[in-house]
Amino acid sequence: MAGRAEFFEARAARWEETCYPPEVRARLEAFLPHFGIGLGEWVLDVGTGPGILVPYVHRLVGPEGRIVALDLVRAMTVEASKKCAAPWGMVLQADVHAIPCRSGVFDRVLCFAAFPHFKEQPRALAEMARVLKPEGELIIAHLMSREELAQHHATHEDVRRDVLPDARTMTFLMRAAGFHVRTLVDEPGRYLLKAVRSCTVAP
Structure with a gap:
């Protein structure tokens, strides 16, 4: 994990500039309506990086909504904090494997x-x-x-093993965690999985 963390630490300050030039940002803006984010929602953005989604989510949830952005890498949270302000938002340096939030708080989790x-x-x-x-x-x-x-990940030694599970495995993982998969789109230029939390998941 040290290699992966160092990979992101070293690139945090320039991540947005490098990875989200205008043409990529335009694709992201066209993609966002498919997330279905609504006014007043409480949204958790896990693995937020430098907070790419934060300004967009803020506009979508409006003044009554709330955003919590979370990342394990300190340098990324420093960048994300520049886009996130109280009372509508906050940034946490934390591990997605042990999210420091109460159970049953959020309307939507973005990953x-x-x-x-x-x-x-x-x-x-x-x-x-x-x-x-x-x-x-x-x-x-x-x-x-x-x-x-x-x-893309294969070109970087520190993240070359970081892959998305295939559709069958992902569906199995989702069911095991208490999710029902509603949408799974995997096509050139786009991957989108939308899954609903079962009412029977223990808090």
Whole structure:
């Protein structure tokens, strides 16, 4: 994990500039309506990185909504904090495998461009389910297909093993964590999984 953490620490200050030039940002803005975020929602953004989604989510949830952005890497949370302000938002340096939030708090959990980097994916999913309200929604999204993402990560030694599970495995992991998969799109330039937390998940 040290190599992976150092990989992100070293790139945090320039991550947004490097990874989200105008043409990529335009694709992200076109993608966001598919997340279904609504006014007044409480949203957890796990693996927020430098807070790419925070300004967009803030506009979508409006003044009554709340955003908590979480990342394990301190340098990323420093960048994200520049976009997030009380009372509508906060940034936490924390591990998705042990989310420091009460159970059943959030309407929606966003996991954008982060899931492959989670060391224990079943445990991370269980934690994301725990903090969601019953019938709350988890969104796992990328601006690449599963195959494109694997090829992209293969060019960097520290993250080359960080991949998205195949559709069958992902569906199994979701069910085991107490989610019902509603949508799974895996196509060139886009990966989108939307899953609903079962009412029977223990808080």
